Amino acid sequence: MLTLVIFLPLAVALALPGVPRRAVPWTWLGVSVVELALVAAMWAAHGTGGGTSFETDARWIPSVRAGYHVGVDGLSLPLLALTAVLFATCAVYSLRNTHRVRAFAMLFLFLETVCLGLFAALDLLLFFVFFDLSIVGMYFVILLWGHEDRARSALKFFLYTFLGSLVLLLGFIGLYLGADPHTFDMVELTRTPPFAGSPGLAGLTLLAVGAGLAIKTPVVPFHTWLPPAHTDAPAAGSAVLAGVMLKMGTYGLVRIAMPLLPDAWRRYALVMLVVGLVSVLYGAFVALAQDNVKRLVAYTSVNHMGYIVLALGAAGYAAGDTDARRLAVTGAVTQMVSHGLVTGALFLLCGVLHDRAGSYDIGRFGGVARRAPVFAGLVAVAAFASLGLPGLSGFIAEFQIFAGTIGTGTAATAVTGALAVAGILVTAALFLRVLHLVVLGQPGELTPRVTDVRRPELAALVPLLALSLLIGVAPRVLLDTIEPLSAAVVALVGR
Amino acid sequence: MNENPADLAPELCVLIAAVLGLVNGLFLPRTRQWRVAVICAAGLVAGLAVAGVAATRPDLMAFDAFEIDPVTHVTRIVVFGSTLLVVILAAGQVRDHPRESEHYTLILLSALGTVALGATSDLLVLVAAYLLASIPAYALAGFGKDAPGTEAALKYYLMGALLGVVMLGGVTLLFGVGRGTAYPMLREGFADASPAVVAVGVVALLAGPLFKAGAVPGHFWVPDVTEGAPPAVAAFVTTVPKIGAFAALYRFGAETSPGGWAVLVAVIAAVTMTLGNLAAFGQDNVRRLLAYSTVSQAGYLLVPVAMAGRTDLAEPAVLYYLAAYAVTNVGAFAVVLAAGRDDLAGYTGLLRRSPLLGLSLVVCLLGLVGTPPTAVFVGKVLMFGAALDGGHAWLAVVAAVNTVASVFYYLRWIIPLFGRRTGRPAPRPARGASTVAVVAAVLSVLLGVGSGIALTAS
Amino acid sequence: MSAALRGVWGVVPPQKAGMIPGWGSGLVVDELSVFLLVTLAVVLVAVLAYAWADGYGVRFHALMLLFAAAMAVTVTASDLLLLLMGWEVMGAMSYALIGYVWSDPERVRSADVAFLTTRAADMGLYAAAGFAVAGAHSLKLDDLATANAPWRDLIAAGVVVAALGKSAQLPFSFWLSRAMAGPSPVSALLHSAAMVVAGAYLLLRLRPLLDATGWAATTVSWAGALTALLLGAVALAQRDLKQLLAASTCAQIGFMVLAAGAGAVDGGTAHLIAHAAVKSLLFLCAGVWLTRRGTHRVVDVAFGIGAVALAGVPPLSLWVTKDEVLAGVGSSALLAVGFAASVLSAAYAGKALLRLFQAAERVPVPLAQRIPLAGLAVAGAGLGVLGLPGILGEAGPVAWESALAGAFAVLTVGVVVAVRRVPEPAWALRWFWLERAALAGVVRPGFAVARALARFDDRVVDGAVEGVARGGRWTAGLARRRVELRVDGLVGAVGRAARGLAALARRPQTGQVHLYFAQAAVVLAVLVLVAVLAG
Known part of the structure; x- marks a missing residue:
């Protein structure tokens, strides 16, 4: 079942050249909806219990004990669902596309397989395969459907994240070699963490794994590939890149770095805290100074992902309160989902703006609410969701992160957590600035070109924001699934 | 002592095919010489089949110098397999050439020398194999009889001659030290010999295989020959002799383990991959670009060679990477042959004109980068693993940085594929070469996905 | 709290489920929240009836109802999570309603200021939630006072900051001035009766926590008393009625905050309710005058009643409730400040009354607006009963103090109305330049940091990455030249020695071969060195 879910998009992508051109967008949409239904069914079947469901473990490269090992648990399911939702959204959003439709659909279906596979992988090598392919796929999305300086941005994206992936690979090989017996299987590695007796090597491995994932996340100072990649990527590409692919980094931290290197994680938890804090504040402040709205949203991603790293760092303080650390991990996972939904929506909205006016410069708009009231309303909801307004998903995530991080109760976590709270003020300021300059006030130079959202755009945006609202008002749907996983992760880190 | 010729059956198959081809070529009219290609291909297929069967038998030693073990099995299969692809490529190129049959025969003979190079565990056989692998290749390089071809052949020959002489010197020196030329004897001899003498001898010996492998310092011929020789020959000399050379290097390192081997080869590896990558950066000629890419790949291949005897991962890494590299490299050259263009600009819009060919090139180039799930990816994983497990983490880091840098020039070739072609329409791609390209690309992916089977088999 | 009321209302047990697994949370209607809920409902009905007659659209009503829901959640929340949810949504609705006329950049700016100021203070509540988890292992409001030593103080600090911010106490008062950019019905609900009193409510609710720390109660008392005094002076200096x-409003909430700090919870609650009725009445009257550019007898009478009540003239509501607050204050210094503030409140109410003496055109006012005005006027006049013993509080105000305060109020109002001129110093007129200070002290530095970091990001962080890339390409160029064309001196020297071999080359291009040889020789020599050293 899980294998079907992962590879169905790829199979359809391979069959797509045989589909008549008119039917391509609808085929794409159809597959995405089927995927969504399948993931929802898996979630329903898994329920809110702990443990792994839908596990498949096939031999792949037995001589290095790497296998095709996949399964879903409380961490994968929300992210699989997020992936399915965002890709379906992109399919809807792109219904009106005319430029190389078939190739676009094929590439996105390929990327969907890659993302689903990554979040289901329980084998380091398999994880890496998907990790690397996501870079290749996204490179072509930016290169072929981007705008402005796309070749340069795409190259920078490829080189930078590819470097990260190779560092990650070195870390994985380190884990493989550190385990006794050598294996790439995450479940086995979790059972008996590698480097039992050599903290130095464990630290180096954590450095490699952490750096590799940090580039992907991205955290300061490895984030500079993100703004150009987003600025020049097409809207759907940005939505997937920010919504799904950035999560690969933090997902890796929760799935691999924490359970597999618990000692090292505890030892260097302060580093994670500080890196998280710096990302939160730095990302927010730099975003505040941006005039290009896509760059601005890109930097808020740095800010939002910083919260996750902060919370995961706090979870490494074994001396701290266990319940609080669980709260932090749950918050971190919630934030992954929330950021995916909200930032995905924000990037699609940026895409609408660019589609109409051909510019991202917030200084050249103003009073868009008059010409495009629905668009303005969506921007406002998305902006408030992103700045953490209660009732929308961002608040639930960030509240848990703050409460969990500070609540861990050590001096370091309390201080960094309390300082990180300042991030929400700066984020609020920058989103109000955007609303003020683009949506409200007097019409600007490009405002006459802006028309309201069209039906496919609306159909793509509303579900994202509705889900954000659902999580914000009734978070238990999500949190009950995550909770057993966070308990397990906290226990694993604490051993 | 085992002197059963049946143990060399795969080599004999190919040898018979070469001789038959030569003799047949004497009597066939020029327009029918393609039959020689069929004979040679049949010989290679037979060799492959027999080698496959032989691989299932226990290890043994034939004629006291020819080891039949996993290294030899893989060398045979990869050499014969890639030679087969090259013969198909060449068939399209030299069709109706006055010396068509000689062309095939030379390729086969050089391939035989390569297998011997990889299988031997005796220095004297090593020298003989070196000559057998080299001399036909010199002739092949100048086969086109045009100015660049002649220049390339001459350079190739001169470099080969110099380094061959140096190698002979090394063999002499090591013979003096070890009082023998068989590896087990050398191993004992090294134990109580002067380290300096061993060092000089080993370095001098290395000169020959490094020349065949296209690694520093024997890499100078690679770009000139790749650019100057006919493309099919370029594909051959940058692929096949390397296989034997790396097998020979690995075998020497693993079986004699001279002092300082790991550091020495690691340095060569680091320099080779860095130099190859940096030099490839600004190339606008795809053949020169591929040439430097093969140099850098040689650097990666030397990493597990350096770790010979230090980790269990070294052997699968060398062998797997060799197979992966051979398939992918032949695929890339096949695309060059099919497209018939040497400049990057000539590839603009290829993906639109012939999607399969373009896709094959993308797969092969991304494969050379080491993108999963192609075969080179698994090779690279094993290579990194060998470096880390062998205690040379710095080498793994150098290799990783180099891999990232290499993305840059491979992408320079990939990007135009997606562009829109302007100006006059390009000729239709050659059928045979296109088929080889697609087969190679598919093989490269299959070998990656099915690496479990391949690795278990070896 | 009277036993009778408790019997009537009782307590709704909190929901078991909660928002976050493991951290039970729910809504509770208890003695304090029930009064606030009723107040909210009454004022909401009055304001919406008024607004309906003014023809506000769907967006307005949706935002107002959302606001009311958020306020209801805030006053019934039994834990910090739900409280914060309601609390923040109130802030956002306040933003949306202040900027209701969004095409006016100045109003949007006011909305920005209001939201950001309150959110800056709200950070205290976020942090307090974390401290509560750390110190009390609970988010329940009732458990906060039991937290361990350092955490309890931190929780209190966070809560106090958030409450002072929301209630526009010093030094956050300036945002309420900005909030006046919103329509009058908005001011009548959010910025007089409901949202701004949430801070005072929270302090009243968390009285045990303030008590437990000791310093927090004192701080809160002084913050309230000083706001009552200083903002009273500011009010007196204003020329614009809404300002x-x-x-x-700030000043009156100061009394409630003072009550929370001093422990006069019943008095504070009574003052809060009575003030809500009076102030929304006054805002609605001001709204009539602003939008209709004229007046009506009902409006005049209602405003008069409201202003006189605001002044604390007996026997109207605020006279009773304010005195109940002051009766609960123990410290004589605080009492003196409170008393002075009380006199000031009579003065500014008197100044507001002057408005009635201006000549104004008579205009018709719809019944839907007159009824709520009348209702609020009655409530504003009569809610003093809340302060009577047995209704909300057990102890009434001290008789002689009340009489004195009433006399002072009447006297002050009389003087102001008679003199018709009051001092209007610039510091008071401009709200102590608080906004300018915040702008200069926080906002501008914040933006400067942002711009500096953005430049740093582009030049240094990204510059370093680009630099590495450039370096790589430069080295590549070098490597290519070296390998293909030129060699440096050392290699060249060896190369000359090997030139004899070059004679073999027929073609001029192959002149390079001797260089290849030379380089190969040099490399081999170096490798020997490496092998010797390594071996």
Whole structure:
């Protein structure tokens, strides 16, 4: 079942050249909806219990004990669902596309397989395969459907994240070699963490794994590939890149770095805290100074992902309160989902703006609410969701992160957590600035070109924001699934 | 002592095919010489089949110098397999050439020398194999009889001659030290010999295989020959002799383990991959670009060679990477042959004109980068693993940085594929070469996905 | 709290489920929240009836109802999570309603200021939630006072900051001045009766926590008393009626905050309710005058009643409730400040009354607006009963103090109305330049840091990455030249020695071969060295 879910998009992508051109967008949409239904069914079947469901473990490269090992648990399911939702959204959003439709659909279906596979992988090598392919796929999305300086941005994206992936690979090989017996299987590695007796090597491995994932996340100072990649990527590409692919980094931290290197994680938890804090504040402040709205949203991603790293760092303080650390991990996972939904929506909205006016410069708009009231309303909801307004998903995530991080109760976590709270003020300021300059006030130079959202755009945006609202008002749907996983992760880190 | 010729059956198959081809070529009219290609291909297929069967038998030693073990099995299969692809490529190129049959025969003979190079565990056989692998290749390089071809052949020959002489010197020196030329004897001899003498001898010996492998310092011929020789020959000399050379290097390192081997080869590896990558950066000629890419790949291949005897991962890494590299490299050259263009600009819009060919090139180039799930990816994983497990983490880091840098020039070739072609329409791609390209690309992916089977088999 | 009331209302047990697994949370209607809920409902009905007659659209009503829901959640929340949810949504709705006329950049700016100021203070509540988890292992409001030593103080600090911010106490008062950019019905609900009193409510609710720390109660008392005094002076100096009312709101909430700090919870609650009725009445009257550019007898009478009540003239509501607050204050210094503030409140109410003496055109006012005005006027006049013993509090105000305060109020109002001129110093007129200070002290540095970091990001962080890339390409160029064309001196020297071999080359291009040889020789020599050293 899980294998079907992962590879169905790829199979359809391979069959797509045989589909008549008119039917391509609808085929794409159809597959995405089927995927969504399948993931929802898996979630329903898994329920809110702990443990792994839908596990498949096939031999792949037995001589290095790497296998095709996949399964879903409380961490994968929300992210699989997020992936399915965002890709379906992109399919809807792109219904009106005319430029190389078939190739676009094929590439996105390929990327969907890659993302689903990554979040289901329980084998380091398999994880890496998907990790690397996501870079290749996204490179072509930016290169072929981007705008402005796309070749340069795409190259920078490829080189930078590819470097990260190779560092990650070195870390994985380190884990493989550190385990006794050598294996790439995450479940086995979790059972008996590698480097039992050599903290130095464990630290180096954590450095490699952490750096590799940090580039992907991205955290300061490895984030500079993100703004150009987003600025020049097409809207759907940005939505997937920010919504799904950035999560690969933090997902890796929760799935691999924490359970597999618990000692090292505890030892260097302060580093994670500080890196998280710096990302939160730095990302927010730099975003505040941006005039290009896509760059601005890109930097808020740095800010939002910083919260996750902060919370995961706090979870490494074994001396701290266990319940609080669980709260932090749950918050971190919630934030992954929330950021995916909200930032995905924000990037699609940026895409609408660019589609109409051909510019991202917030200084050249103003009073868009008059010409495009629905668009303005969506921007406002998305902006408030992103700045953490209660009732929308961002608040639930960030509240848990703050409460969990500070609540861990050590001096370091309390201080960094309390300082990180300042991030929400700066984020609020920058989103109000955007609303003020683009949506409200007097019409600007490009405002006459802006028309309201069209039906496919609306159909793509509303579900994202509705889900954000659902999580914000009734978070238990999500949190009950995550909770057993966070308990397990906290226990694993604490051993 | 085992002197059963049946143990060399795969080599004999190919040898018979070469001789038959030569003799047949004497009597066939020029327009029918393609039959020689069929004979040679049949010989290679037979060799492959027999080698496959032989691989299932226990290890043994034939004629006291020819080891039949996993290294030899893989060398045979990869050499014969890639030679087969090259013969198909060449068939399209030299069709109706006055010396068509000689062309095939030379390729086969050089391939035989390569297998011997990889299988031997005796220095004297090593020298003989070196000559057998080299001399036909010199002739092949100048086969086109045009100015660049002649220049390339001459350079190739001169470099080969110099380094061959140096190698002979090394063999002499090591013979003096070890009082023998068989590896087990050398191993004992090294134990109580002067380290300096061993060092000089080993370095001098290395000169020959490094020349065949296209690694520093024997890499100078690679770009000139790749650019100057006919493309099919370029594909051959940058692929096949390397296989034997790396097998020979690995075998020497693993079986004699001279002092300082790991550091020495690691340095060569680091320099080779860095130099190859940096030099490839600004190339606008795809053949020169591929040439430097093969140099850098040689650097990666030397990493597990350096770790010979230090980790269990070294052997699968060398062998797997060799197979992966051979398939992918032949695929890339096949695309060059099919497209018939040497400049990057000539590839603009290829993906639109012939999607399969373009896709094959993308797969092969991304494969050379080491993108999963192609075969080179698994090779690279094993290579990194060998470096880390062998205690040379710095080498793994150098290799990783180099891999990232290499993305840059491979992408320079990939990007135009997606562009829109302007100006006059390009000729239709050659059928045979296109088929080889697609087969190679598919093989490269299959070998990656099915690496479990391949690795278990070896 | 009277036993009778408790019997009537009782307590709704909190929901078991909660928002976050493991951290039970729910809504509770208890003695304090029930009064606030009723107040909210009454004022909401009055304001919406009024707004309906003014023809506000769907967006307005949706935002107002959302606001009311958020306020209801805030006053019934039994834990910090739900409280914060309601609390923040109130802030956002306040933003949306202040900027209701969004095409006016200045109003949007006011909305920005209001939201950001309150959110800056709200950070205290976020942090307090974390401290609560750390110190009390609970988010329940009732458990906060039991937290361990350092955490309890931190929780209190966070809560106090958030409460002072929301209630526009010093030094956050300036946002309420900005909030007056919103329509009058918005001011009548959010910025007089409901949202701004949430801070005072929270402090009243968390009285045990303030008590437990000790210092927090004192701080809160002084913050309330000083706001009552200083913002009273600000109110007195205002020329614009809405600004005057805004400043007076700050000052009146100062009394409630003082009550929370001093422990006069019943008095504070009574003052809160009575003030809500009076102030929304005054804002609605001001709204009539602003939008209709004329007046009506009902409006005049209602405003008069409201202003006189605001002044604390007996026997109207605020006279009773304010005195109940002051009766609970123990410290004589605080009492003196409170008393002075009380006199000031009579003065600014008197100044507001002057408005009635201006000549104004008679205009018709719809019944849907007159009824709520009348209702609020009655409530504003009569809610003093809350302060009587046995209704909300067990102890009434001290008789002689009340009489004195009433006399002072009447006297002050009389003087102001008679003199018709009051001092309007610039510091008071401009709200102590608080906004300018915040702008100069926080906002501008913040933006400067942002711009500096953005430049740093582009030049240094990204510059380093680009630099590495450039370096790589430069080295590549070098490597290519070296390998293909030129060699440096050492290699060249060896190369000359090997030139004899070059004679073999027929073609001029192959002149390079001797260089290849030379380089190969040099490399081999170096490798020997490496092998010797390594071996």
